[in-house]
Amino acid sequence: VVCLVAYHIFFMLFVWSYWKTIFTLPMNPSKEFHLSYSDKESLEREPRGESQQEVLRRAAKDLPIYTRTMSGAIRYCDRCHLVKPDRCHHCSVCDKCILKMDHHCPWVNNCVGFSNYKFFLLFLAYSLVYCLFIAATDLQYFIKFWTNGLPDTQAKFHIMFLFFAAAMFSVSLSSLFGYHCWLVSKNKSTLEVFRAPIFRHRTDKNGFSLGFSKNLRQVFGDEKKYWLLPVFSSLGDGCSFPTCLVNQDPEQASTPGGLGSTSKNENHLFPAKPLRDSQSHLLTDTPSWSETSAKAEKGKVGMNNPALTMENET
Numbered sequence: 001v002v003c004l005v006a007y008h009i010f011f012m013l014f015v016w017s018y019w020k021t022i023f024t025l026p027m028n029p030s031k032e033f034h035l036s037y038s039d040k041e042s043l044e045r046e047p048r049g050e051s052q053q054e055v056l057r058r059a060a061k062d063l064p065i066y067t068r069t070m071s072g073a074i075r076y077c078d079r080c081h082l083v084k085p086d087r088c089h090h091c092s093v094c095d096k097c098i099l100k101m102d103h104h105c106p107w108v109n110n111c112v113g114f115s116n117y118k119f120f121l122l123f124l125a126y127s128l129v130y131c132l133f134i135a136a137t138d139l140q141y142f143i144k145f146w147t148n149g150l151p152d153t154q155a156k157f158h159i160m161f162l163f164f165a166a167a168m169f170s171v172s173l174s175s176l177f178g179y180h181c182w183l184v185s186k187n188k189s190t191l192e193v194f195r196a197p198i199f200r201h202r203t204d205k206n207g208f209s210l211g212f213s214k215n216l217r218q219v220f221g222d223e224k225k226y227w228l229l230p231v232f233s234s235l236g237d238g239c240s241f242p243t244c245l246v247n248q249d250p251e252q253a254s255t256p257g258g259l260g261s262t263s264k265n266e267n268h269l270f271p272a273k274p275l276r277d278s279q280s281h282l283l284t285d286t287p288s289w290s291e292t293s294a295k296a297e298k299g300k301v302g303m304n305n306p307a308l309t310m311e312n313e314t
Contacts, residue, residue, distance in 0.1 A: 003137055010130045017122040017230040022108045024116040026091075027099040027238050034082045035059055059083060064240035067197045085239040087208070089191055099238035102189040114238035118219055119230050121184070124177040128170060135166040187215040199243075207243050 035043065042055045056074040060083045067086045069075055075084035080097045084090075089101040091111050100114035112120045141150065142163040150156045183189065187209040196205035209215060218241075220226075221233030 007133065010126060010133055014126040014130045017119055017126050020119040020230040021116050021123045022110055024119060026094065026111040026113045027115040029082050029085050029088060029097055029099065030239060033063060033085055040081060056083060066199055066243065068200055070198060086241055087189065087197070100189060101191060103191065114234065115232070118232065118234055121180055121219070122230050124173060124180060128173040128177050131166045131170040131173060135163060135170055138163045138166065184219050185212050185215055187218065208241050209244055210242055
């Protein structure tokens with residue numbers, strides 16, 4: 001009875017997370033990042049080069065854009081006609097820009113990005129637990145198969161196949177799940193591992209890392225009761241992210257944490273959670289996040305000075 005109850009719990013969580021990974025639509029950049037009709041005409045009229053970059057800089061001056069191309073230019077998508085938010089990439093399979101794109105997964109026939117990355121992690125975790133559970137409960141019969149302890153029926157070949165399949169999937173899933181756990185701990189995506197994000201001042205492969213605890217919260221949220229359930233609880237809006245950078249981009253508006261979006265229109269909002277709520281919450285310095293009084297003092301200085309952001313946790 002215990003094995004049956006455990007089996008069905010693992011199976012339901014596995015199916016639930018797999019379903020959410022497949023059918024959760026990837027989030028696209030909001031309308032604020034799309035060029036206006038006049039900007040599109042200006043971009044088409046201008047020859048390629050500095051004049052086009054001037055048009056893009058003018059269009060992105062009120063947007064929370066901090067990453068650049070390898071040449072230092074504003075990241076722009078020719079197919080979607082928008083200024084790319086930080087960590088956003090164009091998927092050639094989906095033919096659209098995906099917020100915080102990690103990769104396009106053929107196993108789920110969907111892009112893994114900001115909207116479903118937590119579901120993808122839980123899918124890997126529960127599929128690994130599911131396979132390990134099957135291998136563990138089948139092990140004793142697998143041993144009896146080799147010691148001739150099973151009745152001579154065709155069922156014993158099913159037991160052998162089941163054990164080998166569960167064991168092989170466990171090995172492959174454990175390596176993939178471990179890799180993505182490492183990505184979460186470092187606040188990186190698969191694309192950022194192969195090509196580090198380029199900021200205005202330099203390339204920084206750990207530019208988005210805020211320390212293990214806050215990196216984990218950025219994906220799974222603050223409410224621990226939702227961490228193991230395939231329900232969306234990630235922090236932020238997917239359009240902009242806190243960084244551990246010290247130098248603020250002088251072209252961007254000065255806001256707390258050096259990453260807020262300041263717009264002339266007070267009604268400007270980003271999808272999901274507004275940046276000013278989710279980001280200030282991540283960057284708030286509390287005693288639970290500081291190990292020494294010296295680090296706590298540094299955090300207070302960073303919050304009082306808009307040009308500074310919090311340091312990496314150790």
